[in-house]
Amino acid sequence: MIEERAIHVDVAVIGCGLSGLAAAQFAADKGCTAAIVGASGATDFCSGLFDLLGALPGEETPREDPWQALEKLGQRFPAHPLHKPGAESVARALERFGDVLASQGVEYTGFGGQNVLVPTQLGTLRPAYRVPATMWPGIKTRTNNAPCLILDMEGMKDFDAEGMVAALGESWAGARSDTLPGVGRDPEAGLHLLARSLENVRNLGELARSVRSRLREGEAVGLPAVLGIHDPDGIKRRFQEMVGAPVFEIPTLPNPVPGARIREAVHNSLRQEEALRTMIPGRVLRGRARGENDFLLQTDRREPEELIRSSAVVLASGRFLGHGLQGEREGLREPLFRLPVAQPETRSAWHSPDLFHPEGHCLDRAGLETDTRFRPVDWQGRPIYSGLYAIGSILAHADWMRFKCGAGVCLSSAWVAAEGIAADLGLCSGEKEARRK
Amino acid sequence: MQTQVLIIGAGVTGTGLARDLALRGIASLVADKGDFNSGASGSNHGLLHSGARYVAADPEAARECAEESALLKRLAQHCVEDTGGLFVAVRGDEERYIAEFPGLCAACGIEAEEMSPEKASELEPVLSADIKAAYCVPDGAVEPFRLSLDNMAQATELGADFWPFAEVQGFEMDSEGISRVRLAVGEDGETRTVEPRIVVNAAGPWAGRVAALAGAPFDMLYSKGTMAVTASRMTQRVVNRLRHPADGDILVPGGHVSILGTTSVHLPDLGTIAPTVREVDALVREGGRMLPDLERARYIRAYAGVRPIYSSGGQQAGGERSAGRGFVLLDHGEEGVGNLLSVTGGKLTTYRLMAEKCADRICELLSVDAACRTHLEPLPPFEDGARLEHRAPERIGLSTDRTYDPLLCECEMVPRSHLSRVADTSARQHCRPDLTALRLRSRMGKGPCQGTFCSIRVPKYLFDEEDKRKQAEWVRDFLRERWKGVRPVLWGTQLAQAELTQGMHCGFFSLEAPWNRGGE
Numbered sequence: 036m037i038e039e040r041a042i043h044v045d046v047a048v049i050g051c052g053l054s055g056l057a058a059a060q061f062a063a064d065k066g067c068t069a070a071i072v073g074a075s076g077a078t079d080f081c082s083g084l085f086d087l088l089g090a091l092p093g094e095e096t097p098r099e100d101p102w103q104a105l106e107k108l109g110q111r112f113p114a115h116p117l118h119k120p121g122a123e124s125v126a127r128a129l130e131r132f133g134d135v136l137a138s139q140g141v142e143y144t145g146f147g148g149q150n151v152l153v154p155t156q157l158g159t160l161r162p163a164y165r166v167p168a169t170m171w172p173g174i175k176t177r178t179n180n181a182p183c184l185i186l187d188m189e190g191m192k193d194f195d196a197e198g199m200v201a202a203l204g205e206s207w208a209g210a211r212s213d214t215l216p217g218v219g220r221d222p223e224a225g226l227h228l229l230a231r232s233l234e235n236v237r238n239l240g241e242l243a244r245s246v247r248s249r250l251r252e253g254e255a256v257g258l259p260a261v262l263g264i265h266d267p268d269g270i271k272r273r274f275q276e277m278v279g280a281p282v283f284e285i286p287t288l289p290n291p292v293p294g295a296r297i298r299e300a301v302h303n304s305l306r307q308e309e310a311l312r313t314m315i316p317g318r319v320l321r322g323r324a325r326g327e328n329d330f331l332l333q334t335d336r337r338e339p340e341e342l343i344r345s346s347a348v349v350l351a352s353g354r355f356l357g358h359g360l361q362g363e364r365e366g367l368r369e370p371l372f373r374l375p376v377a378q379p380e381t382r383s384a385w386h387s388p389d390l391f392h393p394e395g396h397c398l399d400r401a402g403l404e405t406d407t408r409f410r411p412v413d414w415q416g417r418p419i420y421s422g423l424y425a426i427g428s429i430l431a432h433a434d435w436m437r438f439k440c441g442a443g444v445c446l447s448s449a450w451v452a453a454e455g456i457a458a459d460l461g462l463c464s465g466e467k468e469a470r471r472k
Numbered sequence: 473m474q475t476q477v478l479i480i481g482a483g484v485t486g487t488g489l490a491r492d493l494a495l496r497g498i499a500s501l502v503a504d505k506g507d508f509n510s511g512a513s514g515s516n517h518g519l520l521h522s523g524a525r526y527v528a529a530d531p532e533a534a535r536e537c538a539e540e541s542a543l544l545k546r547l548a549q550h551c552v553e554d555t556g557g558l559f560v561a562v563r564g565d566e567e568r569y570i571a572e573f574p575g576l577c578a579a580c581g582i583e584a585e586e587m588s589p590e591k592a593s594e595l596e597p598v599l600s601a602d603i604k605a606a607y608c609v610p611d612g613a614v615e616p617f618r619l620s621l622d623n624m625a626q627a628t629e630l631g632a633d634f635w636p637f638a639e640v641q642g643f644e645m646d647s648e649g650i651s652r653v654r655l656a657v658g659e660d661g662e663t664r665t666v667e668p669r670i671v672v673n674a675a676g677p678w679a680g681r682v683a684a685l686a687g688a689p690f691d692m693l694y695s696k697g698t699m700a701v702t703a704s705r706m707t708q709r710v711v712n713r714l715r716h717p718a719d720g721d722i723l724v725p726g727g728h729v730s731i732l733g734t735t736s737v738h739l740p741d742l743g744t745i746a747p748t749v750r751e752v753d754a755l756v757r758e759g760g761r762m763l764p765d766l767e768r769a770r771y772i773r774a775y776a777g778v779r780p781i782y783s784s785g786g787q788q789a790g791g792e793r794s795a796g797r798g799f800v801l802l803d804h805g806e807e808g809v810g811n812l813l814s815v816t817g818g819k820l821t822t823y824r825l826m827a828e829k830c831a832d833r834i835c836e837l838l839s840v841d842a843a844c845r846t847h848l849e850p851l852p853p854f855e856d857g858a859r860l861e862h863r864a865p866e867r868i869g870l871s872t873d874r875t876y877d878p879l880l881c882e883c884e885m886v887p888r889s890h891l892s893r894v895a896d897t898s899a900r901q902h903c904r905p906d907l908t909a910l911r912l913r914s915r916m917g918k919g920p921c922q923g924t925f926c927s928i929r930v931p932k933y934l935f936d937e938e939d940k941r942k943q944a945e946w947v948r949d950f951l952r953e954r955w956k957g958v959r960p961v962l963w964g965t966q967l968a969q970a971e972l973t974q975g976m977h978c979g980f981f982s983l984e985a986p987w988n989r990g991g992e
Contacts, residue, residue, distance in 0.1 A: 289976060395984075
């Protein structure tokens with residue numbers, strides 16, 4: 036039987052984005068043996084900002100206090116996936132994930148229980164709950180309207196320092212901009228390569244000299260997020276010492292470096308987890324439920340990574356970019372397990388004629404309906420398989436783009452799913468050590 | 473200001489007329505309430521009709537098309553791709569029409585060569601296996617923007633002028649007709665007055681309205697046509713369905729894409745013209761009968777235009793599609809407006825002829841003895857505004873110039889240097905080089921990502937500080953306009969593409985958020 040060639044684990048996680056990585060980590064924390072399959076670039080679209088709940092559609096201002104917003108969410112949008120886990124699980128999920136990143140030199144910070152407003156290069160303000168520590172001084176500098184020098188580099192197509200300063204205008208009158216000469220031979224090599232090259236102390240020193248020569252007394256320095264992929268906190272510290280002024284990073288367009296940092300950090304952390312059996316950089320082609328708690332996944336990889344057998348599956352496969360959902364002319368479908376997808380009746384109703392409709396598009400609230408444990412349900416609300424979970428952006432009613440709740444949904448649903456799986460397997464939190472022995 | 477002829481409408485007819493007049497030594501001013509080709513000239517198939525499509529319903533129009541398309545192939549080579557065309561019938565299509573087709577073509581002077589379905593499939597391998605009859609005709613593809621830009625460029629060299637974003641507010645009349653025309657020009661709607669000897673109303677679907685301002689109203693039929701653009705080119709030739717013209721029966725190649733069209737929906741008035749999901753679905757379904765791959769293809773956008781059809785009053789039998797496609801030249805002298813001409817109806821293919829007839833009449837009115845030259849002289853390519861095949865030469869090793877020239881639109885490989893030239897041209901045409909003006913004059917923002925990235929990159933390199941202050945607004949307006957065309961084709965890969973667009977511009981930049989929309 037082909038199944039004999041399969042990798043056997045407690046839980047197979049499909050998808051390598053924020054929710055998949057978190058689910059693998061949380062499951063491993065609880066001592067579940069896990070496999071994770073997904074394209075390794077999935078976090079590359081992640082801006083690096085961690086939002087929890089930044090706005091409620093229909094309101095004129097962003098939400099300052101996400102926890103208060105969470106209560107309101109329950110009244111206005113009871114089906115929203117952030118409403119299911121309860122505030123405590125949400126908090127614990129964010130905390131644990133933050134610890135994992137911090138342990139790898141990727142610290143996150145914020146205003147206690149409050150949201151922060153992050154200025155973007157278009158001059159807009161984006162609410163977030165936690166931001167990379169490397170970006171934090173920028174938030175403070177802007178709030179105080181303190182003097183600062185925002186820099187880009189020749190050949191950096193996706194970040195415009197002059198444009199950012201112009202667009203922020205009066206709201207950050209203390210800011211001015213300048214352009215540094217390009218580095219390397221191909222000025223278009225991109226932010227990722229630049230970030231890697233700045234992990235080398237000599238390159239970093241060269242950049243610091245160039246920055247120093249343009250800096251005025253009392254100014255902070257703002258750069259697009261390029262200060263290394265591994266250990267950005269350490270690199271920023273060193274860079275700051277070299278420059279002799281506070282330094283901060285600014286989030287950029289896809290594919291942003293902070294997304295790659297999350298990927299690298301969680302991969303490193305997972306590698307140290309004994310419970311994680313394998314991380315497969317591929318795609319699941321077929322999924323089969325042989326029973327309520329017996330699944331077989333076939334990937335596009337060769338043996339021994341072709342087949343995975345598990346007692347639970349976490350579907351963290353995202354939406355259309357991630358292939359978690361397929362949008363066809365006739366409607367949406369979930370391709371792996373043919374799960375029912377909650378969706379508008381016709382394609383005409385998918386999108387509003389206004390791309391920037393403040394309430395969002397119906398399609399962005401389409402997705403998988405689940406029970407409170409994040410198991411996809413049938414039309415009568417019953418879990419389809421007791422061991423099948425769905426988390427992250429594939430969930431119905433989430434619309435992370437309007438609610439500014441992407442990380443909040445991903446991490447909290449991953450948390451709840453991991454708890455459910457551990458409970459099914461009869462593992463409680465203290466049992467990890469025991470099981471290892 | 474004074475001018476001999478004021479032309480209202482900068483579509484192919486208006487710009488073609490400006491050139492025709494300029495070659496006869498008559499000065500003109502072209503004014504449009506938008507930019508070039510804002511109406512039907514900018515939202516059509518780009519099909520250079522051999523005439524074969526009209527042989528049954530309108531032989532006269534068919535003959536005109538046959539002559540004019542042959543002329544344009546010769547005189548405007550750089551705007552035309554002489555692809556050739558096929559007419560194919562699929563199983564179930566009307567036998568009688570198929571049988572009569574070659575005779576009707578011959579009667580209109582159109583070469584139609586019969587071809588076995590096997591041979592047709594050899595030429596175009598994506599044709600359906602259900603093809604039962606095929607004819608080869610001299611159809612082609614034409615770039616309407618380039619036609620207008622080139623016509624206007626030569627006219628300008630010879631002394632004509634162009635005012636974009638200049639909308640007619642009203643006419644002042646005297647006993648002869650129109651004495652003065654009031655126009656609202658530019659963003660702030662500054663009023664300018666023009667004293668023309670002749671006014672030509674070439675306002676396309678809006679022609680009825682413009683004439684009404686002069687007290688000479690006439691009725692028009694508005695027929696909306698929707699087209700869908702595939703991500704890659706499906707066929708070498710134009711492919712037509714061999715039947716009475718109906719929905720989804722033409723596929724026209726345009727550079728590296730194909731354009732599937734079209735629908736015909738009666739519009740009661742000229743509101744917002746946007747393509748719909750339903751129309752695109754109808755196109756894809758019908759197009760799939762001729763080319764099954766059209767059902768599986770990726771589409772990058774759809775667009776819709778309004779056919780300006782002159783209505784002589786009485787109800788026309790057979791609906792709008794069979795209403796005359798021939799053009800009309802209305803002399804409003806009988807209504808007491810002796811110096812107003814309206815030219816409307818017609819087709820892209822016959823724009824030159826419309827301009828010629830109109831210019832002939834102007835010469836009569838002005839008592840100028842000058843013959844038309846546009847059927848003799850080639851249309852010179854206008855280098856600056858040329859919509860180059862900008863597969864950036866340095867990327868493919870053809871350029872010796874090593875100065876850094878970033879590709880700002882990566883989908884269509886448009887480098888900064890090209891867009892700077894386009895921006896200069898645009899400014900010379902009195903048109904503020906914002907994202908929309910640049911898109912109109914280049915291939916920027918026309919590829920699969922539909923402006924997601926270049927809308928951010930272009931301002932960085934081309935806008936000054938003042939314009940950058942309003943960056944968020946520019947980007948929002950530009951993407952909103954693109955979205956009208958993107959929305960109906962969102963399934964499959966293009967839906968994933970839209971997820972990225974929205975993730976970036978709403979999820980990240982939060983351009984939709986009320987607190988970021990101060991300017992609105």
